[in-house]
Amino acid sequence: MRSVELPYRPDILVAGGGTAGCAAAIAAARRGHRVLLIEEANALGGVSTSGGVNEWFAGLDGLGDIWSRLMADLERFGARFGRFYNPEYAKIVWQLMAEEAGVDLLFHASVFDAEVLTSRIIRVGGAAASHRFQVPANVFVDATGEGDLSWLAGAEVMQGHPETGCTLHMSLTFILQDTGSPVLPYLPPGMTPIDGQDELPGLHGGLRLADGRVYCNMTKVMGKDPTDPVSLSDAEREARRQLVRIVDYLQRTRFPTYALCSSGARIGIREGRRVVGDYLITEEQITGNAPRAVTDGIAVATCQIDFHSLTKPGHGGWRQRVEPYSIPYRAMTVKHLRNLLVAGKCISGDQVAQSSYRMTPTCCAMGQAAGTAAALAVEARVTDVRDIDIDVLQADLARGGMELDPAQHVAFSPELTPDPDKGA
Ligand SMILES: Cc1cc2nc3c(=O)[nH]c(=O)nc-3n(C[C@H](O)[C@H](O)[C@H](O)COP(=O)(O)OP(=O)(O)OC[C@H]3O[C@@H](n4cnc5c(N)ncnc54)[C@H](O)[C@@H]3O)c2cc1C
Structure with missing residues (x-):
């Protein structure tokens, strides 16, 4: 394969332009950083656009100004109907928002390699239009949905049911x-x-x-x-x-x-690799009496457990209302890697918890948090994303419209009606 020198020298490289990746790239770029967003498809939004999903499962308030802007712009296009939307317009809104923030976009490009030195990713390798390329960066965000970048960098990953390995369908x-x-x-x-x-x-x-x-x-x-x-x-x-x-x-x-x-x-x-972070969000934590807030909470998840049967047709699984809970920053920091954050459905959690926090609005909030954290890491010149000041991150997110107190959110559980269509 021939190589190509790309014209990008990003401070922050985001792999994957789904909901989480878009929000991460926008959050980092609007602080003035050079951000490259690498996306396999020809449009932004991932599963929530190219994947043809038309619906949001989660409370829609207090998820940050990037999420609010997405909803407002869809409304202006006449493309939002309550918690439903037209994903073709969401592709447009994401692209315009990313361009406005100054994000460099590379479509039709797949990340397939990561060079790691002393627990830091130095550069990623990829391919686009039959050309191989390499891009170095300071901080990386894995928003590939399936944890591709983390896996390529040698991170530990989990997948599927602990006994059978079966993922959600x-x-x-x-x-x-x-x-x-x-x-x-x-x-x-x-x-x-x-x-x-x-x-x-x-x-x-x-x-x-x-x-x-x-x-x-x-x-x-x-x-x-x-x-x-x-x-x-x-x-x-x-x-x-x-x-x-x-x-x-x-x-x-x-x-x-x-x-x-x-x-x-x-x-x-719905579910691919789940990257092992410094913290694992578990079923027990989100269903039990554990405190809903954690000191390093950077987003709040509100959706029910939506665990479709792994083996039976129909929904066939179980749904359970959960009280809103914090997503800890530690669920986005990747074990043994110092300059990588993971955002979206592939963060660190068990399979049942993932069936709740995998929803699009929640992924957007996580993305805004990851992009802001990556920016703070660059600004503070830390070599490990764990060394950023969490108070500063949380204050920044709060200024950006994020309500980080789970008690201020409302649980989202449309399963309380027996309608079989109410699955995500
Ligand atoms: C059928 C279905 C129905 C759903 N229904 C609902 C619903 O009703 N309500 C709701 O809120 N949620 C729903 N969800 C869940 C939700 O849509 C997703 O979990 C969420 O959008 C995931 O966002 P993400 O950014 O984490 O990942 P993704 O949207 O998967 O984005 C990942 C992006 O990374 C890109 N990528 C992957 N690998 C690479 C690579 N190596 N190099 C470059 N780019 C790469 C992909 O092309 C993609 O654009 C549904 C999911 C499915 C599958």
């Missing part, structure tokens, strides 16, 4: 659009028709949104490994075969005038 989301006249359902030969709700592979949705689109988070691919190349590819194939059958069923039943309009640019991964 993957889903290829899709959108139906009303054509105004009856459509002719067609199921290719060899495909088994779905003849009732009970035969659906995943959630029973088909949610008609305020803009007329029907959002379907209905495929369910279990038992595949999102971090294994062959398994991930097989998951995409299985999901699309499910999609054909589900569309045929929906056209024969609830949506006889609707055509398939689009599907996620890639299958949605």
